[in-house]
Amino acid sequence: MKLELQGITKVFGSLVANDHIDLVVEPGEIHALLGENGAGKSTLMNVLYGLYDPDDGQILLDGSPATFKGPGDAVSAGIGMVHQHFMLVPVFTVAESVALGYEPTGAGGVLRLEEARRRVREISDRFGFQVDPDARIEDLPVGVQQRVEIIKALSRDAQVLILDEPTAVLTPQETDELIRIMRELKESGTSIVFITHKLREVRAIADRITVIRRGTVVGEASPTSTETELASLMVGRSVSLTVDKEPAQPGEATFEVENLSVVAPNGTVLVDDISFDVRAGEILCVAGVQGNGQTELAEVILGIEEPDSGSVRLDGEDLLGKGVKERLRSGIGFVPEDRSTDGVVSSFSIAENLVLDLYDTQPFARGVSMSPAKVTANAEQRTEEFDVRYTSVHDPISTLSGGNAQKVVLAREMSRPLRLLVASQPTRGLDVGSIEFVHRRVVAERDRGTPVIIVSTELDEVLGLADRIAVMYRGRIVGIVDAKGEDGAPVNRDVLGLMMAGVPLEDAQRQAAEHHSVLGAADLGDDGPRPAAEGETRHTSAEGETRHTSAPASTEERP
Amino acid sequence: MSDQTPGHTPERPDAGEEQSVAATPPGETGGPTVREQERPGVLQQILGGSALMSVLAVVLALFIGGLLIAFADEDTREAATYFFARPLDTISAGWTAMAEAYVAMFRGSVFDWQAATFAGAVKPLTESMVFAIPLILAGLGIAVGFRAGLFNIGAQGQIIVGAIVAAWLGFAFDLPPVIHLLVAILGGAIGGAVWGGIPGVLKARFGANEVIVTIMLNYIAVYLISYILKQPGFNPGRTGQRSPAVSPDATYPLLVPQWLWPDNGFRLHWGFVVAILATVFVWWLMERSTVGFQIRAVGANPAAARTAGMSVGRITVITMVVAGALAGLAATGQVLGTERSLTAGVAASFGFDAITVALLGRSRPWGTFFAGLLFGALKAGGFLMQSLTSTPIDIVLVVQSLIVLFIAAPPLVRTVFRLPDPDRRRRRKAGPGTTPQEATA
Ligand SMILES: Nc1ncnc2c1ncn2[C@@H]1O[C@H](COP(=O)(O)OP(=O)(O)OP(=O)(O)O)[C@@H](O)[C@H]1O
Numbered sequence A: 001m002k003l004e005l006q007g008i009t010k011v012f013g014s015l016v017a018n019d020h021i022d023l024v025v026e027p028g029e030i031h032a033l034l035g036e037n038g039a040g041k042s043t044l045m046n047v048l049y050g051l052y053d054p055d056d057g058q059i060l061l062d063g064s065p066a067t068f069k070g071p072g073d074a075v076s077a078g079i080g081m082v083h084q085h086f087m088l089v090p091v092f093t094v095a096e097s098v099a100l101g102y103e104p105t106g107a108g109g110v111l112r113l114e115e116a117r118r119r120v121r122e123i124s125d126r127f128g129f130q131v132d133p134d135a136r137i138e139d140l141p142v143g144v145q146q147r148v149e150i151i152k153a154l155s156r157d158a159q160v161l162i163l164d165e166p167t168a169v170l171t172p173q174e175t176d177e178l179i180r181i182m183r184e185l186k187e188s189g190t191s192i193v194f195i196t197h198k199l200r201e202v203r204a205i206a207d208r209i210t211v212i213r214r215g216t217v218v219g220e221a222s223p224t225s226t227e228t229e230l231a232s233l234m235v236g237r238s239v240s241l242t243v244d245k246e247p248a249q250p251g252e253a254t255f256e257v258e259n260l261s262v263v264a265p266n267g268t269v270l271v272d273d274i275s276f277d278v279r280a281g282e283i284l285c286v287a288g289v290q291g292n293g294q295t296e297l298a299e300v301i302l303g304i305e306e307p308d309s310g311s312v313r314l315d316g317e318d319l320l321g322k323g324v325k326e327r328l329r330s331g332i333g334f335v336p337e338d339r340s341t342d343g344v345v346s347s348f349s350i351a352e353n354l355v356l357d358l359y360d361t362q363p364f365a366r367g368v369s370m371s372p373a374k375v376t377a378n379a380e381q382r383t384e385e386f387d388v389r390y391t392s393v394h395d396p397i398s399t400l401s402g403g404n405a406q407k408v409v410l411a412r413e414m415s416r417p418l419r420l421l422v423a424s425q426p427t428r429g430l431d432v433g434s435i436e437f438v439h440r441r442v443v444a445e446r447d448r449g450t451p452v453i454i455v456s457t458e459l460d461e462v463l464g465l466a467d468r469i470a471v472m473y474r475g476r477i478v479g480i481v482d483a484k485g486e487d488g489a490p491v492n493r494d495v496l497g498l499m500m501a502g503v504p505l506e507d508a509q510r511q512a513a514e515h516h517s518v519l520g521a522a523d524l525g526d527d528g529p530r531p532a533a534e535g536e537t538r539h540t541s542a543e544g545e546t547r548h549t550s551a552p553a554s555t556e557e558r559p
Numbered sequence B: 001m002s003d004q005t006p007g008h009t010p011e012r013p014d015a016g017e018e019q020s021v022a023a024t025p026p027g028e029t030g031g032p033t034v035r036e037q038e039r040p041g042v043l044q045q046i047l048g049g050s051a052l053m054s055v056l057a058v059v060l061a062l063f064i065g066g067l068l069i070a071f072a073d074e075d076t077r078e079a080a081t082y083f084f085a086r087p088l089d090t091i092s093a094g095w096t097a098m099a100e101a102y103v104a105m106f107r108g109s110v111f112d113w114q115a116a117t118f119a120g121a122v123k124p125l126t127e128s129m130v131f132a133i134p135l136i137l138a139g140l141g142i143a144v145g146f147r148a149g150l151f152n153i154g155a156q157g158q159i160i161v162g163a164i165v166a167a168w169l170g171f172a173f174d175l176p177p178v179i180h181l182l183v184a185i186l187g188g189a190i191g192g193a194v195w196g197g198i199p200g201v202l203k204a205r206f207g208a209n210e211v212i213v214t215i216m217l218n219y220i221a222v223y224l225i226s227y228i229l230k231q232p233g234f235n236p237g238r239t240g241q242r243s244p245a246v247s248p249d250a251t252y253p254l255l256v257p258q259w260l261w262p263d264n265g266f267r268l269h270w271g272f273v274v275a276i277l278a279t280v281f282v283w284w285l286m287e288r289s290t291v292g293f294q295i296r297a298v299g300a301n302p303a304a305a306r307t308a309g310m311s312v313g314r315i316t317v318i319t320m321v322v323a324g325a326l327a328g329l330a331a332t333g334q335v336l337g338t339e340r341s342l343t344a345g346v347a348a349s350f351g352f353d354a355i356t357v358a359l360l361g362r363s364r365p366w367g368t369f370f371a372g373l374l375f376g377a378l379k380a381g382g383f384l385m386q387s388l389t390s391t392p393i394d395i396v397l398v399v400q401s402l403i404v405l406f407i408a409a410p411p412l413v414r415t416v417f418r419l420p421d422p423d424r425r426r427r428r429k430a431g432p433g434t435t436p437q438e439a440t441a
């Protein structure tokens, strides 16, 4: 199906989120949408999916105009969408989720689950999704949940599939898998609109690229353009894709973790006897595949999670036994991994979210009475500083684009005097320009002498930011390596990749030297068969932990 | 199965979404669905509605109530037997019945133009305000709980315990005038606060479900009051129904004193001023105080509140104590103002009506205030309607229930009035029905 958007315009109050946007998606094409945070990509897709009524413009399907009163119309016209923040009912099974909303009912209105189950199996087999129709959603890793969303769309015969930042929440391996699936879908004639901030993915898979800036189309780019070219087209200025930083000048080890263990109520060991320290003026990156204990480690440091044994000390002071509030007030900055769950209250205004932790301190409150003027003034200053694009600071934060909401969290946590900064996935969902800015802020914080812990699953980010790298696997620290060796060369990506799969440092170094060519072939840009990834099976245990049998670093290899 | 013919009526995903929100709210707000998500539940959805939706719900409920009045009317039913011969007879009979009932209700609750004196003419309005006092105060308590995400069903029990304490302080002690009243009011508030605090502590410490605990505490309170009314000090007439009268020093003075307006016959007392002050206080508490900030944050997203250093348990206890204290104040309106002694039926159904009041007021302080007034008017008007027309007072209950129904089902009301779905615009990231909370300030 050929899809054309003509002159689509969408206005929110005084903000023109889409300004006469034209877009053509040919049948069987993967069309990437690039643009900075708040450019209007999600808005445009929501118009296409019938969630918003456009204020102007029209949608043409195979040349004939279509109007969508709601997603129902869009779905029956053959359009499917996986949202930036997708939603599934956690207690449903895969088959139930797929049946939900289209409900193949039999006699007497009984939900024909068998039918849905068969359909899931059929689609899953056809595209190699490896999804069990009877698995419960909450037990599945995010990557698989996302595939369920795709199955849901395909089961309703989607001919155009919209994927809004699907890879933001995926591990590199899951991204690999998704890219493979997208290729299969393309082969079978489905067109895909693909939104992402990761330029490498765009270059690897897109047939055409449209760049949007501040609500208007600023041009098309060829998939053969370099990342730097794409980045500057997106942001409208030249962007540095690498982190510029001086060598660290680390001081004393002011933050120490010793023999820390966290055991889940069901007996699973989430964090397994780990010890490390971070020196003042140093960035320690905790790398690893999602779900290997990093979340729990960060939560123990903040105090949301109770450790079962071990100690955590900041400036010689024991943190355990202190409340979350006390720790935050004593100068811990904490960026949670999951912004919308732990980072913001979505019905609160931008201004209120910016004082979520300091709401009862001077100057925002006197005694128990808050001063709204001060809260507003603070918001205006912070949003200016972090370049948050908004209409009014009194709007609910839910009106912000994904990346801008993340900037609000960063602005809150990084604009007070800190003694320790713990940031998980700090740049998730940010555009290249904002990533550059945030990385500069993190380095500046380090240079001020603050110990910094960055938890990230992005190898690029880890390699760019880290002074030292701790790799976690199944709750243990596999090894801690310096980001730059004695000769000044950065640590080998393959070594990190192997360590993330649980291979100890020395073995990893040896293996990486031997097998470098093999790993190099499992590269994103490679169209050939990739036995390693194809044969890779995912075992999902009840704890939701994902195990990977192949080297996880493959997508991180630059083409 | 995959081809979607119109006859197949596939659920529009957005409609399905609304349903699933009601069942197990999945929370579109949720970002990466890694762990627990923020789930805007039924509660958030109901409270997120606009004032317009509340008004429309009332209009619709009154209209359907009117239909029921018409159908229940003897004349209408008689005319209906020959409906096909002369349909207009049925319609006009129905219309007359409905109009008479609602006119009577208006005369009983707002202004009675047939009264002999002017005081008599405006008395109905003051009666509505009298009934509104406990509804507003207890409704505010429920509303505060809703904002924290707590279903406090226990206003009934909190009112009863507050009433016991206030009445006892009122008749068993002898204190100087103003002080005696203040002590009794304070006692009532504390009594309610304790009764509300128990489920708060149980939830915070042991995770006990506040709905179940408050319902159980309601039962305990009911048996407690009937036990207490049998005790010697509380039981002068040996009926077990009524305590000694509260000392005049401890009663709310009349709002319109006799010396100012002789023979006005109004029962309206200073409890109404307490209700206004409480409304202002709750507004300040929720919108301008650090406590309210925490209550709202915990109610909207406990996980984020915890990450920001707030103690969810502490806020739960504080909220329930505040809610209980407000219900206790509602009790003082009855025992120190309207009835002036403790009776077995002191709480009537105020504790449950208050839930409807808070829902109708969307848990906003002034919304609750006006919803309380409306319900007070329904109560006051219902009596006159019953005595002047053949319409049973139960119709008021039906109207109240319909209001709850319509408030709980915004899509229904939107369909009836052909309103656009406001969530469609905001749905992208906002959970259905999350509104700018500040807008109400
Ligand atoms: N419901 C809404 N009400 C008001 N403003 C909105 C609403 N939805 C989006 N916006 C605004 O429209 C602009 C475009 O938002 P959109 O979500 O489309 O950006 P985006 O390109 O998807 O960004 P990101 O990469 O950060 O996800 C933003 O400035 C956002 O604040």
Ligand SMILES: [Mg+2]
Binding pocket: A041, A042, A043, A084, A164, A401, A402, A403
């Ligand atoms: Mg977006």
